Amino acid sequence: MTQQKETALESDRWFAACRVEDVAENGGVCVKYGDSQIALFYFTRRNEWYATQNECPHKKQMALSRGMIGTKNEEPKIACPFHKKTFSLVTGECLSGDECAIKTYPVKVENGRVYIGIGQNDVS
Amino acid sequence: MRIIVVGNGMVGYKFCEKLVAKKIPGIQISVFGEEQYPAYDRVHLSSFFEGKDITGLELASPSWYRENGIDLHLGDPVQAINRSAKLVHTFKGFVKHYDILVMATGSSAFVPRIEGVEKEGVFLYRTIEDLYLIQSYAAKVKTGTVIGGGLLGLEAAKALIDLGISNPHVIEFAPRLMPRQLDEVASEMLLTTLTGLGLTIHTNTNTSGILGKNQITGLQFADGSSLQTDMLIISAGIRPRGELAVECGLETGMNGGVVVNNFMQTTDPSIYAIGECALYNEMIYGLVAPGYEMAEVLVTHLYNMMVKPPLPAREFTGFDMSTRLKLVGTDVASFGDPFADGENVRNIVLKDSVKGIYKRINVSADGKYLLGGILIGDATQYNLLLQTCKNKILLPPHPEDVILPAREGKKEEGAGVTTLPDDALICSCEGVSKLSICQSVTDKGCETVDAIKKCTKAGTGCGGCLPMVKDLMVYTMKQQGKYIRNVLCEHFDYSRQELLDLVKLHELKTYDAVLNQLGKGDGCEVCKPAVSSIIASLWNEMILKKGNDTSQDSNDRFLANIQKGGTYSVVPRIPGGEITPEKLITIGKVAQKYGLYTKITGGQRIDMFGAHLGDLPFIWSELIVAGFESGHAYGKALRTVKSCVGSTWCRFGLQDSVSYAIRVEERYRGLRAPHKIKSAVSGCIRECAEAQSKDFGIIATEKGWNLYVCGNGGSKPQHALLLAADIDSETCIKYIDRFLMFYIRTADPLTRTATWLNKMEGGIDYLRNVVVNDSLGMAAQWEVEMQSLVDAYQCEWKAAIENPEIRKRFSHFVNAPDEKDPTVQFEPLRDQKKVANWK
Ligand code: SRM
Numbered sequence: 024m025t026q027q028k029e030t031a032l033e034s035d036r037w038f039a040a041c042r043v044e045d046v047a048e049n050g051g052v053c054v055k056y057g058d059s060q061i062a063l064f065y066f067t068r069r070n071e072w073y074a075t076q077n078e079c080p081h082k083k084q085m086a087l088s089r090g091m092i093g094t095k096n097e098e099p100k101i102a103c104p105f106h107k108k109t110f111s112l113v114t115g116e117c118l119s120g121d122e123c124a125i126k127t128y129p130v131k132v133e134n135g136r137v138y139i140g141i142g143q144n145d146v147s
Numbered sequence: 148m149r150i151i152v153v154g155n156g157m158v159g160y161k162f163c164e165k166l167v168a169k170k171i172p173g174i175q176i177s178v179f180g181e182e183q184y185p186a187y188d189r190v191h192l193s194s195f196f197e198g199k200d201i202t203g204l205e206l207a208s209p210s211w212y213r214e215n216g217i218d219l220h221l222g223d224p225v226q227a228i229n230r231s232a233k234l235v236h237t238f239k240g241f242v243k244h245y246d247i248l249v250m251a252t253g254s255s256a257f258v259p260r261i262e263g264v265e266k267e268g269v270f271l272y273r274t275i276e277d278l279y280l281i282q283s284y285a286a287k288v289k290t291g292t293v294i295g296g297g298l299l300g301l302e303a304a305k306a307l308i309d310l311g312i313s314n315p316h317v318i319e320f321a322p323r324l325m326p327r328q329l330d331e332v333a334s335e336m337l338l339t340t341l342t343g344l345g346l347t348i349h350t351n352t353n354t355s356g357i358l359g360k361n362q363i364t365g366l367q368f369a370d371g372s373s374l375q376t377d378m379l380i381i382s383a384g385i386r387p388r389g390e391l392a393v394e395c396g397l398e399t400g401m402n403g404g405v406v407v408n409n410f411m412q413t414t415d416p417s418i419y420a421i422g423e424c425a426l427y428n429e430m431i432y433g434l435v436a437p438g439y440e441m442a443e444v445l446v447t448h449l450y451n452m453m454v455k456p457p458l459p460a461r462e463f464t465g466f467d468m469s470t471r472l473k474l475v476g477t478d479v480a481s482f483g484d485p486f487a488d489g490e491n492v493r494n495i496v497l498k499d500s501v502k503g504i505y506k507r508i509n510v511s512a513d514g515k516y517l518l519g520g521i522l523i524g525d526a527t528q529y530n531l532l533l534q535t536c537k538n539k540i541l542l543p544p545h546p547e548d549v550i551l552p553a554r555e556g557k558k559e560e561g562a563g564v565t566t567l568p569d570d571a572l573i574c575s576c577e578g579v580s581k582l583s584i585c586q587s588v589t590d591k592g593c594e595t596v597d598a599i600k601k602c603t604k605a606g607t608g609c610g611g612c613l614p615m616v617k618d619l620m621v622y623t624m625k626q627q628g629k630y631i632r633n634v635l636c637e638h639f640d641y642s643r644q645e646l647l648d649l650v651k652l653h654e655l656k657t658y659d660a661v662l663n664q665l666g667k668g669d670g671c672e673v674c675k676p677a678v679s680s681i682i683a684s685l686w687n688e689m690i691l692k693k694g695n696d697t698s699q700d701s702n703d704r705f706l707a708n709i710q711k712g713g714t715y716s717v718v719p720r721i722p723g724g725e726i727t728p729e730k731l732i733t734i735g736k737v738a739q740k741y742g743l744y745t746k747i748t749g750g751q752r753i754d755m756f757g758a759h760l761g762d763l764p765f766i767w768s769e770l771i772v773a774g775f776e777s778g779h780a781y782g783k784a785l786r787t788v789k790s791c792v793g794s795t796w797c798r799f800g801l802q803d804s805v806s807y808a809i810r811v812e813e814r815y816r817g818l819r820a821p822h823k824i825k826s827a828v829s830g831c832i833r834e835c836a837e838a839q840s841k842d843f844g845i846i847a848t849e850k851g852w853n854l855y856v857c858g859n860g861g862s863k864p865q866h867a868l869l870l871a872a873d874i875d876s877e878t879c880i881k882y883i884d885r886f887l888m889f890y891i892r893t894a895d896p897l898t899r900t901a902t903w904l905n906k907m908e909g910g911i912d913y914l915r916n917v918v919v920n921d922s923l924g925m926a927a928q929w930e931v932e933m934q935s936l937v938d939a940y941q942c943e944w945k946a947a948i949e950n951p952e953i954r955k956r957f958s959h960f961v962n963a964p965d966e967k968d969p970t971v972q973f974e975p976l977r978d979q980k981k982v983a984n985w986k
Pocket residue numbers: 708709710715716718746747748749750751752753754780786787823825840841858859860861862863899
């Protein structure tokens with residue numbers, strides 16, 4: 024079990040997204056949360072889970088979950104399938120060009136279930 | 148000794164940078180700048196509208212000034228100079244003494260006297276502040292106009308397009324665009340291209356007034372006509388900012404430039420002027436490169452005043468005003484004397500009105516020297532021509548060759564980087580010579596373009612010289628006997644070719660296995676598709692097999708091209724473009740059922756657009772039942788083999804081109820390569836299938852086929868070259884097998900066959916030797932390997948829909964598999980639909 028981003032607040036709700044085997048190894052899936060979309064990534068090689076907004080800030084496309092993950096100097100990142108802008112999976116910061124940062128969420132895995140931590144103000 | 152710099156623009160900053168680098172003891176530097184921001188890259192100002200934020204344009208951070216002991220005052224313009232007491236008075240009330248005063252006040256936009264220029268909605272285009280104002284105003288309005296059809300005006304018009312004003316107007320007083328750089332034909336050509344980009348250009352038009360009450364609503368022209376517009380940018384030229392100089396009695400020119408001598412000294416020996424405010428020899432230099440040269444001249448001059456032994460003296464003697472514009476959508480360059488004409492000049496002109504290309508070179512009457520020229524539509528030769536012109540390099544025996552595209556089999560005839568003299572100026576922005584670039588490679592061990600940029604500063608200005616810098620680097624390294632490694636990315640220390648050999652040797656079949664054994668780290672979006680393509684080229688296994696699925700490029704991963712909005716296109720294979728009525732009906736029905744937009748492609752098949760991810764497996768199930776297969780429109784793989792109708796129907800046809808195209812397409816379908824591969828078969832030399840624009844193209848002859856290779860459409864079109872003539876069908880296939888295997892094994896990632904050949908030493912002759920004469924002794928092996936790839940072919944869509952694990956990935960939401968992405972939106976278009984524009 025891994026858990027990133029210790030900053031998750033007390034008030035965070037853990038939302039049960041799916042099961043571990045639903046997520047492509049070393050890839051992503053898109054999770055529906057109310058009217059929002061969250062990209063969930065299983066970086067199997069590093070045994071790490073990440074979640075970010077699904078929308079790419081570049082052209083506002085709901086696509087990050089379909090992108091390719093990888094690292095840049097050890098920093099885990101996601102490349103958008105549209106124009107390959109890359110974003111840090113840890114901080115959400117744009118690593119190529121000046122797109123604004125993407126939102127990231129904490130993830131935890133318990134009993135084969137994957138949970139995404141949603142802060143109260145995170146998703147409207 | 149206190150040096151005060153007035154103006155913190157591009158040249159003022161460059162002066163500081165050059166001055167501190169000289170480490171002259173005992174000087175103190177103060178800088179007063181009128182703008183709120185530390186000096187920024189004005190040349191690339193417009194990239195602000197493409198999303199670059201202003202810190203990205205900054206030339207140096209405020210801490211740089213601190214660290215170098217420069218005392219920087221921003222937002223505090225100098226308001227008066229007291230020459231007798233050597234004092235400056237600033238807006239914020241500082242009074243400061245100088246020993247040396249440097250004016251680098253640049254210029255401001257020239258505002259012609261038009262009634263109403265003060266109205267709301269009228270802007271200039273010079274500073275970041277201007278851009279902020281333009282940006283917020285443009286958000287509220289629909290139409291926009293620019294006065295001025297020069298370099299800057301056209302750039303401003305482009306910026307309006309970027310801001311969402313779809314059809315800006317450009318008003319030019321003169322009869323043509325960019326009258327200072329271009330001749331009439333060139334302007335005409337440019338006008339056509341820009342009109343195509345969405346600009347409406349009015350030449351010969353004199354604006355007499357600006358309409359509207361407080362806000363602009365339109366323009367009034369002298370001929371009585373008018374134009375409605377919500378906003379206006381005035382870009383009618385520049386005026387040097389010499390107001391301070393005028394006031395303190397320095398000699399200035401008619402329009403305000405500060406008169407300077409060869410050392411940038413004004414009529415007061417303690418005051419100097421550099422950059423766009425300096426008037427040298429009755430000339431204002433409105434470009435950044437001459438400004439940087441002035442800064443260098445002045446720094447050397449000051450150094451020699453204060454330090455012994457002195458540096459070799461440096462004088463300003465004028466500057467070449469050649470430019471290459473960064474107009475989006477077309478190339479424009481002019482160099483040397485673009486207008487040279489008359490008895491002692493030979494003008495050589497190449498014009499292609501369809502492609503929008505115009506090239507004019509002016510050559511000395513004896514044909515030996517290049518005097519200047521103009522390039523529109525294609526300025527790839529700009530750097531070399533500029534060097535040839537400036538360095539008075541002898542032209543080849545047929546000077547027209549330097550502007551003609553390289554001919555069949557021959558390398559470019561013009562002067563290559565190797566023939567340039569050592570002191571040829573490669574980077575004119577930073578004044579870096581060929582010698583210093585070569586030395587950075589030999590003496591300082593720079594082996595990447597980035598390292599050279601850091602070390603010499605070459606290419607850090609407009610960036611136009613970077614291709615030459617790279618060529619010089621490669622050339623110098625080769626001369627030193629260094630092998631130039633073209634490694635994939637930070638995760639693999641190998642070139643694609645090396646990696647392919649290793650993957651083959653170790654029989655690696657998954658991306659992870661390759662990364663574990665040959666790479667390091669966790670991979671990225673560069674090496675994943677490249678390695679996946681190698682694995683596919685070697686083994687031709689189903690690309691979505693577990694473990695390889697997520698290392699595919701997005702289009703390969705979902706076996707379809709992703710489109711605006713996140714839907715996909717569906718392109719079934721239609722070999723040779725031949726299709727039965729039944730299949731046409733199936734396509735029609737499927738498209739109807741799933742609500743897809745249909746279009747005949749440029750590749751002789753039918754594309755269905757707008758498919759939801761979750762619908763793809765269902766669509767394909769229906770297509771496959773009807774006998775269709777994947778068309779690999781998404782893959783770096785064989786695309787189409789186009790055909791013309793050929794001898795079965797056509798009165799000129801020499802061979803059955805359709806049957807042969809189908810045979811070729813079915814042989815190589817699914818074959819994965821470093822880039823996509825396309826082919827065509829024509830039934831005779833009328834060439835209706837356009838085979839000579841393909842990676843390999845086949846044209847029927849009386850006796851058999853002519854095989855052409857390495858053609859390309861796309862952005863840099865290139866005709867294919869004849870590889871073998873009058874060969875029979877079997878030989879032709881054999882040669883294609885060898886040719887493709889050679890390409891797959893040796894090309895860099897994402898390199899089409901044309902580019903691959905262009906980089907091949909020995910060119911087409913070498914390639915012919917390898918393929919036809921088997922000079923490498925590989926032919927037999929390649930033929931066997933190709934046959935095994937052909938035998939391993941399976942339709943990957945069929946495999947995908949039959950495999951539940953793979954099929955599961957084709958849904959948008961993991962936790963709501965039946966729901967479609969609700970953000971996807973369509974709008975009606977003619978009798979079909981289109982995807983909504985991106986925001
Ligand atoms: C559908 C089609 C346009 C059409 O409506 O006619 C098309 C559509 C695309 N082309 Fe093309 N090309 C199409 C024929 C062509 C042709 C004409 C031809 O093949 O005869 C060319 C010039 C010939 C050539 O390739 O040399 C062509 C040169 C390109 C290029 C430039 C390649 C180059 O070497 O410069 C790209 C970009 C690339 O591949 O990097 C490209 C890329 C694309 C992409 C894949 C862009 C992308 O990544 O999304 C487009 C996908 C649209 C989609 O969503 O399906 N397309 N494209 C044509 C499909 C043909 C087919 O049946 O498969």
